[in-house]
Amino acid sequence: MTKKFASSGMRILTLKLLLVCCFSSSTFASESMLDQGLRDCASGNYNQALSLLQTSYAKAEKNGDKVKAASALAQSYMQMHQAAKAETYLSFAFDKADDKLDKAGYAIDFGNWQQQQGHAEQAAYYYDAALKLAGDNASIAISAGLNRHKLTAKKMPPAEQVKNLQALWQRLLQLKDAPQAARYSLNLGVQARSLGKAGLALAFQAFEHARVLSLAPGQARLQLEALDQLAQMYEDAGRFDDVLSLTDQALLAAQGVEAHDLLINIEWRHARILRAQANNVGAIAAYQRALEHIETIRVDIPVEYQDGRSSFRETLEPVYLGLADLLLQTSVQLEGVQKNAQLRRARDVLELLKQTELQDYLGDRCAVETARANRKSTQLASDTAILYPIILPDRLELLLETSSGMYRQSLPMSATKLRADVIDFGNTLKDNLSFQSQAKRLYQALLTPVDAELTQQGIHTLVIVPDGVLRLLPFAALHDGQRFAIEKYAIAVVPALSLTNTNARAHHDAAFKTLLAGMSEPGTVVDKLPNAMVEQLLNANQQASSMNGRQVARAVLTRSLRNIPKTADSSMSGKLSELSISKPEQHQQLQQMLALAGVNEEIHTLEKLTSSQTLLNAGFTVAAFSQKVKTGDYQIVHIASHGVFGGTADTTFVMAHDDVITMDNLQLFLRAGSMKSQELELLTLSACETAEGDDRAPLGLSGAALKARAKSALGSLWPVSDDAATLLMGQFYRNLAEPATSKAQALQKAQLTLMKNSNFNHPFYWAPFIMVGSWL
Structure with missing residues (x-):
């Protein structure tokens, strides 16, 4: 299923946002700053908009200017999924607005916020307030109606939902303002499509209507959204040639327009269709363009967390993995230098993915960018290898990098089964239970395919860049039937090689x-x-x-x-x-x-x-x-x-x-x-x-x-146990003081010391310790 970012086709539309985007310049001192902030908000550059709008809000002398800045701030915070910060500005805009139509728009904004928070009664109150304030204004009636429908749709059977949307559709067709009508058509189309077969005809009508209305000059972003939605309907129906035709129209319309957020989805779908048609060269190019759009606006793409999982997994990760997957699969057709270069390219895509994951975890782009900029790297030692396990839905890819080049192994394996095996193995070790069969099974999946290459090249240090659930896996405890992995290799873990300073230590840690x-x-x-x-x-x-x-x-x-x-407090302080x-x-x-x-x-x-x-x-x-x-x-x-x-x-x-x-x-x-x-x-x-x-x-x-x-x-x-931790830490620092002993080797020796101790030989005691970052 294709996911969407913040765009009018997927979010609840509000009249207020339309008024903000279209408002003309005012005469107060910060008018250019306010105007630029409003433009940034309208185009999806929310982080950039926030700084300008906050300053404009603070400096505004006229009530109307302050209200407009407050409303745009609220919209920016809501689109960035920082709803708690939006409430104050929503309340201010609604309470202080002088014009009735403006106040009606702000009422819809506040209703949308209440709906997002799960406050159905309060949301309905504000939608009703908007209708009373607006009188016979058709635009506000449709906006409130669309949002009210979304609020109550779950309580209605599909047939009744379609009937309700059809009534709104008839009113929408009478709107004179083409941009507003196009936006409302997109909103209505998305709600109709969510009903499945019952709403498909109406959805198509709405999206096509939006496309026609958006052909007017200056409406390129609306046109892109309409083409995107139509293309998605055609992809769902398997009409790939129609998808490609609409994509060509979208790419033409996007020329000279700031629309990275919309082009991510368009190029991603483009890549999927080309790949389905066996046009791998074109698909790789489309995937690459999608990634470039992501990287351009990465800081402005909001990320939410639910049940320990990031919305990044649903929206962005598949783009990175799609390109890496295709690069790996097509590398089979290449030889020598060309194959090595393509595998390195796949590795570089994975590095971008790892960096983005860490940015999302930290909520801090600057820390990651600083680490990448300050990275000092040296030539990979001949006895060291980097292993990238890549979890795909139907298989496990192993990408191995040594001083001699890049190597790839692929194994058919269910991602769901692998996740279950890893979690079960961890739980078994934590409970100090018998683990041998699980340790062998995971070794066979993750290390056996590369063992021969590691042995042939004399690898003694194995650096792992784990993917997903493999971050929870104590690789040291994997077993080949004769020895644990830690008996064969000094093991380190890095979140991303591009964020790791691999410059050797200047002297021994005892000093x-x-x-x-x-x-x-x-x-x-x-x-x-x-x-x-x-x-x-x-x-x-x-x-x-x-x-x-x-x-x-x-x-x-x-x-x-x-x-x-x-x-909210934790995110601020x-x-x-x-x-x-x-x-x-x-x-x-x-x-x-x-x-x-x-x-x-x-x-x-x-x-x-x-x-x-x-x-x-x-x-x-x-x-x-x-x-x-x-x-x-x-x-x-x-x-x-x-x-x-x-x-x-x-x-x-x-x-x-x-x-x-x-x-x-x-x-x-x-x-x-x-x-x-x-x-x-x-x-x-x-x-x-x-x-x-x-x-x-x-x-x-x-x-x-x-x-x-x-x-x-x-x-x-x-x-x-305290005793095991104390013993391991003491031994680790002793080892670290030895000449020519790396951190990974010092940890390996300390773990082997515990393993030889009859009181601590179960992996529960020594396997969980991991060296993260530089292994040198």
Whole structure:
């Protein structure tokens, strides 16, 4: 199914937006700024519009100008899916508008906002208010009618819905204003098409009417939307030649028009049709153009999250994967240099995809762009390989890069089955159960196809760029029937090679100054935890009574993370919603449950192995940590405390003794220090936890490293026993001090040490630890 971005064909149309887009210049001092902001809003450049409109709103002296700026701000926020920020401006525009028709338009805006929030009665109230204010104005009647129909459609059978839309259609045909009529026709057509076969005839009429009306000069964007909707109907009907004809018309109409948001879908469909007709060269070119449009406006494309999944997965990822898929499949027809170049091109597309995923997770384009710009790369060592597993619906692609070139293997495999196998394997390891058959099955899928090439080239370090659910997979625990993968390879994970600084370390880490921060006894931080987490912890108190702190995290935090809401405040300030613990006994229970008894030993062990300063328990406050790292004196920062990685950066934080350190604050502290010294070599989070089953959550460790400008990060996919973590961390830092030992090799040796210990030989204890970023 083809997805759409914010455009009048897919969103609820409002008269207000039409008035904003068409309003003529005013005479107040900021008129050019306001006009430009309105134009940016109308063309979909919402981030650019916001800055101009906010300034215009603040400086406007005339009530009418302030109202227009407020309305456009609200529209921009709504299209960027920041509905909470829109409410104040919607209310202001509705309350302060002088003209009745304008006020009616603002009433429809407010009704649409209420409908988005699920407030049906309030939405109906504002639609009715619009009708009363507008009198016999046909345009407002149709706008309110379309939105009211959407509000109540689910309660009506399809036949009644069609009848209602037909009545609106007859009124719409009488409208004199062609652009307004075209927009309303698009809206009506989308609602009719959603009814399936019963509404197809009406949908086609509406889209064709919009196309004819939009042929007038200056209506190119409307024409593109109409052609896009018609082309989609023809694609659904399998009329591919008609789709290509409409696409040619759309591309001609788009010349000289700022319409990247619309052309993404048009070129993506173009690629699909050409591929279906076996025109692979044309399909690749169309996919490439779609990607170029995405990259041009990436910052303005809103992303929503639901059940741990990003709307990016539904709207943009298929474009990237479609191009990569086609490049990989057609590489079979090539040989030598040409084949290698095409596989590298597929790799580059995947890199763009990984960068975009991380941008969405962090909600921060700048951090990713900075990392890409500052990346320092060296020639891939002869004993190192990069593995890109690519999950497609019907198969698994393995793209291997070594110093000798690129290699590809393809295996028929259901993406659904692979996801289930990975999650089951992780759960088996976390529960300390028998795992051998699962470990072999996943090894055969992911590593057996490239094993011969790795052996032939003498590969000792395997760097994996995981895709989707594979981020949750402890590759170290995969088993070939004789040995674990970690026994064969030092393994590292990178979110994207293009964001990884692979410049070698200047000297051994024993010489690096290290900041050790640990929390074995939580303080007032328990009063600052998200409500959902606190509820889960307290509800699980009886079950967790015999567990240590890391086991409590495994048993409880994984479940609570799914319910942590992303609040409007968190998106603005980085602060998490708080719950004030009123009963002293509850406060004490939380402190006991989140205690990490092994942290004291871990910190004291590392003090002997590193040149370090220590912040422990009451000394590990947010202020003290900030003061230390801002000096820029440290090349390694080791935090032994609960680190919680959720599905977005807003649900990701580290616990200090007195408060949480959000990812944004961690960035501020560590980057302030990095401005005064060299880049941070290593950020270690030795008691971190990822949200169970959410394959975006491991991006938290990558994101923490990226925001802190750390070359590498060491963390774990799930909490293990204090004794195991303390032993592994001590051994890791000992190994790291050895000459010519890379970070990945130091971790490999530490994991093998645990494996040889009869108390910790199950993968539960050593497999979750991962090195993210530079493996050198």
